[in-house]
Amino acid sequence: MVRHRPTLVLNKHWVPIDVTNVMRALCKLADGNARAVNLEDFSTHDLDSWTRVGFREAVALVRGGSYDVPAPDVIILTRYDRVPVRKPAFSRANVIKRDRGACQYCGLRDHAARLTIDHVLPRSRGGATVWSNCVAACVACNRRKNDRTPEEARMRLAKPPAQPVWMPPRPWEDEARWARFVQGH
Numbered sequence: 001m002v003r004h005r006p007t008l009v010l011n012k013h014w015v016p017i018d019v020t021n022v023m024r025a026l027c028k029l030a031d032g033n034a035r036a037v038n039l040e041d042f043s044t045h046d047l048d049s050w051t052r053v054g055f056r057e058a059v060a061l062v063r064g065g066s067y068d069v070p071a072p073d074v075i076i077l078t079r080y081d082r083v084p085v086r087k088p089a090f091s092r093a094n095v096i097k098r099d100r101g102a103c104q105y106c107g108l109r110d111h112a113a114r115l116t117i118d119h120v121l122p123r124s125r126g127g128a129t130v131w132s133n134c135v136a137a138c139v140a141c142n143r144r145k146n147d148r149t150p151e152e153a154r155m156r157l158a159k160p161p162a163q164p165v166w167m168p169p170r171p172w173e174d175e176a177r178w179a180r181f182v183q184g185h
């Protein structure tokens, strides 16, 4: 699908810093945070002027309700030098996602519903419910570890838990934003 195609992101000094997808790139255009780069003459465009570029060669179009928008191959950020880091919210589901659905003690991969969240330093000992103290654990390991630290239980963590700074793209969010955007035009 055109809207999930990759788009190169340049910072305002024309240095490539990221790869996003067409849908997300168009949202940045719509928000005024980026301009599309016309690779035929390196002119840059806001969303409005981008829809009116007369391309010499055929370009892929994204259907946008009342009008179609060319899919940008390259966009240039107008505001940020760096792409803001996405920080996912702390939740049971996101801890399991961070740990790739695997028990952090024995490596068992299981259905998210069958995995538990283990407090590395147990709650009964003041362990907080935060990224750096919570890991996915299978029922057996969680039971075995009980109210002990990994050292006391002689159980080794696959890796020290930390706040993840990247999450897989969530295209449906962009689809929803795009739908709201075209409705307003």
Ligand SMILES: [Zn+2]
Pocket: 103, 104, 105, 106, 107, 108, 137, 138, 139, 140, 141, 142
């Ligand atoms: Zn386990």
